[in-house]
Amino acid sequence: MSASLLSIDELGAAGVERILDLADTMAEVNRRPNPKVPALRGKTVCFAFFEDSTRTRLSFDTAAKRLSADTMTFAVSQSSLSKGESLKDTVETIAAMGVDAFVIRHRSTGAPWLVDGWTNAAVVNAGDGWHAHPTQALLDAYTVRTSLNRRDGFDGLRFAIAGDIKHSRVARSTTAAFRALGADVTWVAPQTLLPPSIGDHHVTDRLDDVIEELDVLYLLRMQNERMTEALVPNLREYTARFGLTAERAARLAPQCLVMHPGPVNRGVELAVDPAELPGAVINQQVTNGIAVRMAVLFDCLAATPDATSELERPVAQ
Amino acid sequence: MNTKQVLSADDVRRATTRMAHEIIERNQGTAGVALLGIQTGGVWLAEALGAEIARIDTPVPVGSVDASLYRDDIALRPVTPAAVSDIGFDVDGATVVLVDDVLFTGRTVRAALDALGDYGRPTSVQLAVMVDRGHRELPIRPDVVGKNLPTSSTEDVSVTADGVTIA
Numbered sequence: 001m002s003a004s005l006l007s008i009d010e011l012g013a014a015g016v017e018r019i020l021d022l023a024d025t026m027a028e029v030n031r032r033p034n035p036k037v038p039a040l041r042g043k044t045v046c047f048a049f050f051e052d053s054t055r056t057r058l059s060f061d062t063a064a065k066r067l068s069a070d071t072m073t074f075a076v077s078q079s080s081l082s083k084g085e086s087l088k089d090t091v092e093t094i095a096a097m098g099v100d101a102f103v104i105r106h107r108s109t110g111a112p113w114l115v116d117g118w119t120n121a122a123v124v125n126a127g128d129g130w131h132a133h134p135t136q137a138l139l140d141a142y143t144v145r146t147s148l149n150r151r152d153g154f155d156g157l158r159f160a161i162a163g164d165i166k167h168s169r170v171a172r173s174t175t176a177a178f179r180a181l182g183a184d185v186t187w188v189a190p191q192t193l194l195p196p197s198i199g200d201h202h203v204t205d206r207l208d209d210v211i212e213e214l215d216v217l218y219l220l221r222m223q224n225e226r227m228t229e230a231l232v233p234n235l236r237e238y239t240a241r242f243g244l245t246a247e248r249a250a251r252l253a254p255q256c257l258v259m260h261p262g263p264v265n266r267g268v269e270l271a272v273d274p275a276e277l278p279g280a281v282i283n284q285q286v287t288n289g290i291a292v293r294m295a296v297l298f299d300c301l302a303a304t305p306d307a308t309s310e311l312e313r314p315v316a317q
Numbered sequence: 318m319n320t321k322q323v324l325s326a327d328d329v330r331r332a333t334t335r336m337a338h339e340i341i342e343r344n345q346g347t348a349g350v351a352l353l354g355i356q357t358g359g360v361w362l363a364e365a366l367g368a369e370i371a372r373i374d375t376p377v378p379v380g381s382v383d384a385s386l387y388r389d390d391i392a393l394r395p396v397t398p399a400a401v402s403d404i405g406f407d408v409d410g411a412t413v414v415l416v417d418d419v420l421f422t423g424r425t426v427r428a429a430l431d432a433l434g435d436y437g438r439p440t441s442v443q444l445a446v447m448v449d450r451g452h453r454e455l456p457i458r459p460d461v462v463g464k465n466l467p468t469s470s471t472e473d474v475s476v477t478a479d480g481v482t483i484a
Contacts, residue, residue: 029386034435037435040391
C-alpha cells in the first residue's frame with residue numbers, strides 16, 4: 001500500500017518534518033557529480049497534468065529520474081479527454097498500465113482525492129484549483145529552514161504572504177506548512193483578494209505596516225485576469241500598495257528572506273531586481289524543489305512497506 | 318526477553334584499540350587510508366577508530382555514508398534515510414575502510430559499497446565491524462572484527478561504546 005500526499009493538513013506537522021529531514025538526504029544526492037540513486041528502480045510515476053504546467057512538471061520529472069523511477073506524462077492537450085473521456089476512465093486506464101504513483105494537477109478542487117479513491121497507486125497533489133499545492137509549501141518551508149538554519153522549527157518567525165490570497169493554492173498550502181512549523185503568518189492583500197473565510201489568520205491591507213518586522217516576505221504572482229475581473233484597479237496601483245519596490249526593499253530587515261513561487265511578474269509584485277536583494281532566495285526555491293519532490297516521491301513509494309511484505313527482520317545490521 | 322551482556326564497555330574499548338592496530342598493520346601505515354562509518358550504527362565506531370589511529374599513528378579522514386537509498390529491500394520494509402552522508406575526502410585512489418557496528422546478512426554492506434561507488438573509485442575497500450554475528454546472505458566477509466558472536470537469526474544484537482548485548 002502506498003501513501004499519498006494530498007494536502008499539508010493531512011500530512012500534519014510530524015509529516016512535514018519527516019519530509020524536510022528526508023530532503024536533506026536528497027539535497028546531498030543533488031550535490032554529487034552524478035546526482036542519481038537507485039532508490040525507486042522499477043517504480044513508474046505518471047505525471048497527469050490536466051492543467052498546463054511546465055515548471056512543476058519538469059521539477060517532478062527531474063526528481064523522479066534522480067531516484068531512477070520510470071516516468072510517463074499525460075498532458076491534456078494530447079489526450080482523449082478532448083474526446084470526452086471522463087477523469088475516472090482516464091485514471092483507471094493509466095493505472096491498468098501499471099503505475100505506482102500519480103502526480104496530478106487539476107483545475108478542480110478535490111480532484112486528487114477522487115483519484116486517490118479510484119486507484120491503489122500513490123497520489124501526489126501537484127495543485128488542485130485554488131485549493132492546495134503541498135509540494136510548493138514543502139519546498140518553501142525547506143528553503144526557509146536551510147536559508148535561516150532553522151532545523152528546530154519556525155517558532156517566533158514572522159512571515160507575511162502578500163498578494164492574491166483568494167485565488168492562490170500556494171498561499172493556502174504554504175501558510176499551513178509554516179503554521180505547522182510554528183511561524184506567525186500574516187496575509188497582506190486588498191479585501192477583494194482575500195478568501196471569504198479568514199479563520200484565525202492575521203490579515204492586513206497595508207504592507208507598509210508590517211514590512212520592517214518580517215523574517216520572510218513571500219510575494220504571490222499577480223495574475224492579469226484579476227484586472228479584467230475588477231478586483232484590483234490597475235497594476236500600478238497594486239505595485240504601489242502591495243509590491244516590493246526599492247523603497248520597501250530598503251526597509252526590510254537585513255536577514256529578511258524574499259520568496260516567490262514563480263514565475264515572477266517583473267515590475268508588478270517584484271519591482272526591484274532580485275539580484276539586488278540580499279535576501280532573495282527565489283532561485284534556491286527552484287533548486288530545493290527537486291530535493292523536496294524527491295523526498296515526497298520516496299516517502300510515498302518507499303518509506304512505507306508493501307502490505308504484502310512478509311519480511312520482519314529489523315532494517316539495521 | 319532476557320538481555321545478556323556479551324562485551325563490557327572496557328571490552329569494547331580494548332577491541333577498538335586492537336582493531337585500530339590491525340587496520341594500520343594491514344595497510345602498513347595510514348597513507349591513503351580513510352574511515353567511512355555506515356549510518357547510523359557505524360558512525361560512532363568509525364570516529365572511535367579514527368581517534369585511536371590518530372593516537373597510535375597519524376590522523377586519517379573519517380566520514381559517514383547513508384546506504385538507505387541503495388538498499389535492495391526498499392518497499393519490503395520501512396526505509397528511512399537515517400542521516401546525511403558526509404564524505405569530506407576524495408574517494409578516488411583512497412583505501413576506504415567501511416565501518417559498521419554489526420555484520421549480519423551483508424546487505425547493508427552491499428548497499429554501502431554501491432553508495433561509495435557513486436562518489437569515486439577507491440583503490441581498495443576493507444570492512445571493519447565490532448560484531449560479526451553470522452547468517453550472511455551475500456558473499457561478503459569482514460577484514461577486521463572486534464568479536465565473532467554466534468547468534469540465532471531472531472536475536473537482537475545491540476552494540477554501543479557502553480558494551481554489546483544480545484536479546
